[in-house]
Amino acid sequence: MLLNQFLLLGAVLFCIGVYGVLARKNGVLVLMSIELILNSVNINLVAFGMMGGDAAAITGQVFALFVITVAAAEVGVGLAIVLLIYRNRTTVDLDEVDLMKG
Amino acid sequence: MLAAAFSRPEIDYHAFAPEIVLVGALLLILVVDLLFEDRARWATSTLAGLGLLGALVPILTLAVDGGDRSMFGGAYVVDNFALVLKALFLIGGYLTVLISTDYIGEGDYYEGEYYFMLLSSLLGMLVIASARDLISIFIALETLSIPAYLLAGWRKRDLKGNEASLKYYLLGVFASGVMLYGMSLIFGVTHSTVLTVIGERLAGGGASVPIVTVGILFVIIGFAFKVSAVPFHAWAPDTYEGAPTPITAYLSVASKAAGFVALLSLVFIAFEGRSDVWQPLFWVLSALTMTVGNVIALRQTNVIRLLAYSSVAQAGYMLAPFAVAGHTGVNQAVESVVTYLLVYLAMNIGAFAVVMAVARKTRSGELSSFGGLFEYAPGLTVLTSIFFFALAGIPPLGGWYAKLVIFRTLLDQPTVWSVVLAVLVGVNSAIGLYYYASVARETWMRPVPDEDRTPISVPSSLAAAIGLCAIATLAIGVVPQIVARFAHLAPFGS
Amino acid sequence: MIAQNIAFGILAASSVLAAIRMVTTKNVVHAALYLVVVLGSVAANYILLAAEFVAVVQLLVYIGAIVVLFLFGVMLTRAKLGHEGELDNDQRGLAAVTALLILGILGYVLVDYFGDDKLPQLNRTHEQLNATRGTGAVGNAIFSTYLIPFEVVSVLLLAALVGAIVLARRD
Numbered sequence: 001m002l003l004n005q006f007l008l009l010g011a012v013l014f015c016i017g018v019y020g021v022l023a024r025k026n027g028v029l030v031l032m033s034i035e036l037i038l039n040s041v042n043i044n045l046v047a048f049g050m051m052g053g054d055a056a057a058i059t060g061q062v063f064a065l066f067v068i069t070v071a072a073a074e075v076g077v078g079l080a081i082v083l084l085i086y087r088n089r090t091t092v093d094l095d096e097v098d099l100m101k102g
Numbered sequence: 103m104l105a106a107a108f109s110r111p112e113i114d115y116h117a118f119a120p121e122i123v124l125v126g127a128l129l130l131i132l133v134v135d136l137l138f139e140d141r142a143r144w145a146t147s148t149l150a151g152l153g154l155l156g157a158l159v160p161i162l163t164l165a166v167d168g169g170d171r172s173m174f175g176g177a178y179v180v181d182n183f184a185l186v187l188k189a190l191f192l193i194g195g196y197l198t199v200l201i202s203t204d205y206i207g208e209g210d211y212y213e214g215e216y217y218f219m220l221l222s223s224l225l226g227m228l229v230i231a232s233a234r235d236l237i238s239i240f241i242a243l244e245t246l247s248i249p250a251y252l253l254a255g256w257r258k259r260d261l262k263g264n265e266a267s268l269k270y271y272l273l274g275v276f277a278s279g280v281m282l283y284g285m286s287l288i289f290g291v292t293h294s295t296v297l298t299v300i301g302e303r304l305a306g307g308g309a310s311v312p313i314v315t316v317g318i319l320f321v322i323i324g325f326a327f328k329v330s331a332v333p334f335h336a337w338a339p340d341t342y343e344g345a346p347t348p349i350t351a352y353l354s355v356a357s358k359a360a361g362f363v364a365l366l367s368l369v370f371i372a373f374e375g376r377s378d379v380w381q382p383l384f385w386v387l388s389a390l391t392m393t394v395g396n397v398i399a400l401r402q403t404n405v406i407r408l409l410a411y412s413s414v415a416q417a418g419y420m421l422a423p424f425a426v427a428g429h430t431g432v433n434q435a436v437e438s439v440v441t442y443l444l445v446y447l448a449m450n451i452g453a454f455a456v457v458m459a460v461a462r463k464t465r466s467g468e469l470s471s472f473g474g475l476f477e478y479a480p481g482l483t484v485l486t487s488i489f490f491f492a493l494a495g496i497p498p499l500g501g502w503y504a505k506l507v508i509f510r511t512l513l514d515q516p517t518v519w520s521v522v523l524a525v526l527v528g529v530n531s532a533i534g535l536y537y538y539a540s541v542a543r544e545t546w547m548r549p550v551p552d553e554d555r556t557p558i559s560v561p562s563s564l565a566a567a568i569g570l571c572a573i574a575t576l577a578i579g580v581v582p583q584i585v586a587r588f589a590h591l592a593p594f595g596s
Numbered sequence: 597m598i599a600q601n602i603a604f605g606i607l608a609a610s611s612v613l614a615a616i617r618m619v620t621t622k623n624v625v626h627a628a629l630y631l632v633v634v635l636g637s638v639a640a641n642y643i644l645l646a647a648e649f650v651a652v653v654q655l656l657v658y659i660g661a662i663v664v665l666f667l668f669g670v671m672l673t674r675a676k677l678g679h680e681g682e683l684d685n686d687q688r689g690l691a692a693v694t695a696l697l698i699l700g701i702l703g704y705v706l707v708d709y710f711g712d713d714k715l716p717q718l719n720r721t722h723e724q725l726n727a728t729r730g731t732g733a734v735g736n737a738i739f740s741t742y743l744i745p746f747e748v749v750s751v752l753l754l755a756a757l758v759g760a761i762v763l764a765r766r767d
Contacts, residue, residue, distance in 0.1 A: 001600055003713045004706055006641065007290075009608045011702040013615055013634070014283055015695040020619035021276055022691035026683045028624060028669050030272055032631050035662065036615055037279035039638050042654075044286035046647045050715050052293030057729035058737045059295055061647050063237050065738070067282060068650075068657050069749055070244045073756035074275050075662050077248055079669040080760035081255055081271055085264045086673040087766070094268075094685070107727075111740040125751060132758070178744050212762050222755035229748050241745040245752040252759035258767075267763075291709070313709040316701065 006047035014040035025094045027082045031075060038071045117171045117180040119160030120188055121228050127153020128221035135214025143213050147203045147563075150217035154196040154224070161189050176296050177235035182591040186440060187231040187363050190447060194356040195224040197451045200567035201458060202348040211256060211346075220352070223249040227360045234371065236285045236295035239364050240278075243328070246360050247274050250353060254345040266344025273327055273337040281324020287317030288372070297372040305375030318379050321368060322387075328361035329417050332390040339398075342410035347461070350406065351454035354413040359443045362420060366439060369424060370432045371594065377428030384424035385519060389526050392418025396533040405457050406467040408537060409450075412493060415534060416446060419504075419527060423511045426520045430511060433593040438511040441589040445504040445578055452571030453489040455564060456482055463558045464551075472541065474550030479558045485572055487542045492575045494538040495531050500578035503585065505531060600644055607644075611637035622683060628666045635659050646718060649731040 013036050020033025042064040049060020115122070130153070131146050138145070164171075170181040198220065206216050226246030233239045251274060255267025289295055291314055292303040304314060323334065330338040342350045369380055395415030402408040420442050427435035457467065459482055464471040476483040492499035505527070512524040560568070578585050614633035621627050635658045642651035718725065726732040738746050 001597070001604060001644070001715045003715055004710050005604060005608070006645065007706045007710060008703060009611070009641070011699060011706060012612055013638075014702065015699040016612070016615040016619055017279070018698060019691050019695035022694060023684050023688045024619065025685040026624065027268065027272070028666060028673065029619075029627055029683060031275075032627055032666060033619055034272075034275050034279055035631065035658075036618070036634065037276075037283065039634065041279065041282040041286050042650070043638060043641060044283070045289060046642055046645045046650055047715075048286065048290035048293070049647075050645055051290070051713065054728045054733070056293040057647075058733055059237075059293075060289065061650050061729075061734050062737055062742050063240075063286075063289070063295065064647070064650050065653055065734070066237055066241060066742075066745060066749065068653055070241070070278075070752070072657050072662055073244070073248060073753055074278075075665050076760045077251060077756050078271055078275065079665055080764040081251070081264070081267050082669060083672055083764045084255060084258060085268055088259065088261055088264055094272075108736045109740060111743055113743075128751075174741055174744065177741070215758055215762050219755055219759055222751055225748065225751055229744065233744075237742060238745050238748075241748050241752070245748050245755070248752060249755045249759060252756075252763060255763055258763065287705075311705075311709050313705040316705050 003047060003051060006043055010040040010043040010047070012040075013037075013043070027085070027094055028079075030094065031078050031082075035071065035075070038067055042067055111174065114171055114173060116160070116164065116167070117173065117178075119164070120157045120192070121225060123157040123160065124153060124221060124225050124228060127156065128218050128225070131214055131218050131221065135218070144207065146214040146217045147199055147207070150221055151196055151199045153221060154192050154199065157228075158189060158192050161185055161192070174235075176298050177238055178232050179234045180232055181594060183366075183436070183440075183594050184232040186588050186592045187359070187443075188228050190359060190444060191224060191227040191231065191356055194352070194359070194447050194451065195220065195227075197447075197455075197567050197570065198348055198352040198356070200563045200570075201351060201451070201455050202346075203563040204561040205346065205348055205458065205564075209257075209346075216253070216256060219249040219253050223247075223253070223352075224356070227356060227363075230360050230364050233364075234297045234367060236289065236297070236300075239368065240282065240285065243360075243364060244278065246357060247278075247328075250349075250357055253349045254341050254353070256346050256349065257344075260344070262340075262344035263346070264344075266341040269337045270341040270345075273334075277324045277327030277334070280320050284317045284320025284322075284324060287313055288321065291317070297367060300372040301374055304373065314376060315379050318373050318376060319383065322365070322380060322383060325361050325365050325368075326387055329358050329365070329421075330391075330414050331387045331417055331421060332394040332414065335391070335395070335414050338414055339407055339410040342413075343404065343406050343467075347406065347454060347458050350410070351451050354410070354454075355447050355450050358413065358417060359447070362439060362443060365424070366436055367594070370427065370436060374432065381425055381428045384421055385523060388418050388421035388425050389523060390418070391415065391421060392526065392530045396530045396537075400533065400537050402537070403469050404467050405469055405472065405541065408469070408541070409453060409457070412534065412538070413450065415530065416442075416450070416493070418530070419508055420446075422508055422523055422527060425523055426512055426515075426517075429517065429520075430514050434511050434514065436593045437589045438507040440592040441507045441585050442504045444585045444588065445500045445575075448571045448574035448578065449489050449492040449500055452485070452568060452575060453493060455568045455571060456486045456489060459558060459560045459564055459568065460486075462560070463554075463556065469541065469544055470548075470551055472544045473548035475545035477550055478555040482558060482560070483545045485568055486545055488572055488575060490538040490541050492579070494535040496535070498576075498579040500575040503578060503582035507589075604641070604644060607637040607640050611641075624670045624683070625667070628663060628670060631666070632659055632663055635663070645715075646725070646729070649734050 017036030045060045049057040230242035251271040257263035327334040399411035423435040423438045492501040495501040495505040614630040618630035639651045639654040
């Protein structure tokens with residue numbers, strides 16, 4: 001197997017994630033798109049780890065595990081915030097959540 | 103089954119003492135809040151303050167002890183750079199606790215959890231000052247950010263507060279994703295996450311490949327969100343306006359400083375050999391950030407938003423030394439950024455603290471509510487002028503020295519680009535002076551709105567914070583050697 | 597080798613298609629289910645890359661916990677189960693152009709640098725693998741080399757837990 005087949009899969013997922021972040025306006029869907037980005041990072045890390053001997057393989061896997069852990073915490077926090085907004089505003093539409101017009 | 107051999111890591115507990123004290127304090131707060139409920143609500147802020155001061159003690163003993171301590175194969179280093187910045191974060195955290203005490207105590211907030219989150223976020227900052235490894239930097243960055251996302255939305259019933267939290271969260275998480283993708287590319291080329299190793303492998307030949315350029319670009323863009331550099335600043339003003347004011351002060355000072363610290367170690371240790379990539383990038387970021395921040399700040403009529411855009415602009419000044427670090431050498435750039443951070447800590451927290459003190463009476467952040475402040479609160483008026491003129495960089499107040507150091511770095515070995523950037527810093531300081539002075543003019547010369555001249559009562563902890571910041575701002579301005587000495591110690595250890 | 601390449605082809609195709617559907621579907625619940633397909637395929641990719649522990653964690657944490665959280669989020673914000681109003685903003689064109697541009701750049705730099713690099717063949721027994729780069733070795737590394745991030749992450753999770761409860765609870 002080529003290294004690049006995994007890397008290109010990662011790149012495609014990354015770009016789909018970026019598209020989702022930019023094009024979606026539902027808070028939950030934006031969060032899902034960010035998960036795509038984090039998954040593409042993990043594919044990269046594990047695939048790159050394969051190329052550099054045992055030490056790099058371990059580093060890549062450990063890095064991926066930390067990314068998964070942090071992603072779980074992030075999603076928990078994100079849904080709490082979305083829930084809070086929904087309770088006060090009954091919407092999760094990001095275009096409507098714009099009181100201040102930054 | 104062939105068992106993998108486990109080797110017990112060597113741990114230098116003295117080096118970790120500040121972090122251990124802080125974790126002890128935050129767990130204690132959680133337990134006290136749980137056991138004593140309402141009776142001990144006041145105790146949590148005291149505990150938080152004591153915990154932060156307690157964590158300063160081992161920093162002093164480490165500083166007296168001297169010597170660089172490097173652990174885990176160079177992934178975690180306690181050198182002078184780390185110690186100076188840890189002290190900065192702890193003092194910033196302590197000032198935040200001081201200005202929070204009455205604000206949080208009087209409002210309808212979860213109090214124990216508030217200090218718990220604040221200390222968790224500070225733990226991330228202590229770790230990021232020592233982290234010299236991509237994994238530690240990532241984890242420390244998330245540890246300081248995730249509590250901050252939540253604290254930004256601590257005013258649960260306030261719609262602006264909710265919005266502040268959501269915008270900060272979504273952009274922050276997206277920025278982390280972009281930064282991680284960049285880190286993965288760097289890891290792929292160098293097969294290591296330790297910054298010094300990355301630095302060696304990127305400096306050694308064959309580094310000028312596009313993939314490294316893209317990796318560095320993504321990492322720096324990820325951090326540009328963190329330090330609210332234009333064009334990645336969209337979250338900052340809204341988050342600053344919607345968050346509880348003490349948290350706004352904290353975000354604009356401590357959390358921004360943490361972003362700069364991570365940038366310093368990444369750029370100057372890991373990416374040092376590729377200044378051809380990051381110098382132009384930082385030049386553009388710096389020029390855009392200070393100009394756009396200042397021009398928008400001119401139009402603000404709300405003091406909190408004005409301070410928000412001013413803090414965007416100040417980040418632009420702090421980015422300037424990065425843009426010339428390739429010629430002038432890393433040490434001078436580190437020194438000037440650290441100097442700026444130290445001075446900025448005192449004057450910006452001070453500015454937020456006086457705004458909070460005035461808002462206790464006026465219940466408003468509008469510029470017009472500051473009208474005629476001199477007639478009923480002359481002391482606060484003088485202090486307001488001190489902090490706002492310090493931010494503008496007028497001698498003999500602290501800010502001038504920070505600006506001077508930036509100019510000195512830019513003009514040390516002048517090139518066309520660095521001179522242009524220095525001119526931009528000068529022009530922007532002039533624009534800054536205009537809007538900082540407009541706040542002062544309002545307090546000294548304008549009429550009192552609604553003829554309401556009841557005096558302002560400033561609670562003791564807020565007064566203490568204002569006093570500490572004012573003394574520091576004046577002292578730094580008159581005797582700049584104080585910060586100069588600390589900043590001079592700061593460059594990275596071996 | 598050929599079998600692995602075929603497996604990769606199927607996994608890659610299914611994850612890319614599911615990801616595209618996820619960001620375009622008009623139904624939030626369907627999006628969460630498409631996400632499961634992506635996450636599952638990515639987990640299988642980790643197995644192809646001999647990272648079985650990461651694969652299992654991906655299944656447990658991502659599909660077992662994160663997707664469930666997403667579904668809770670969708671349910672509690674009462675998204676209708678059928679089609680609903682507009683889920684996209686009006687920058688779809690711009691977003692697509694940006695994404696394609698980034699894809700072009702990434703594709704170019706990846707092919708430029710890694711070209712036809714082949715993944716190394718690991719001719720080792722299961723035990724050897726475990727001791728050098730498998731689950732055992734990863735476990736040892738987390739508790740020695742990466743002890744600091746591991747300890748810090750525990751504070752991070754505690755803070756996220758406490759903070760999320762404070763914000764999300766009704767009071």
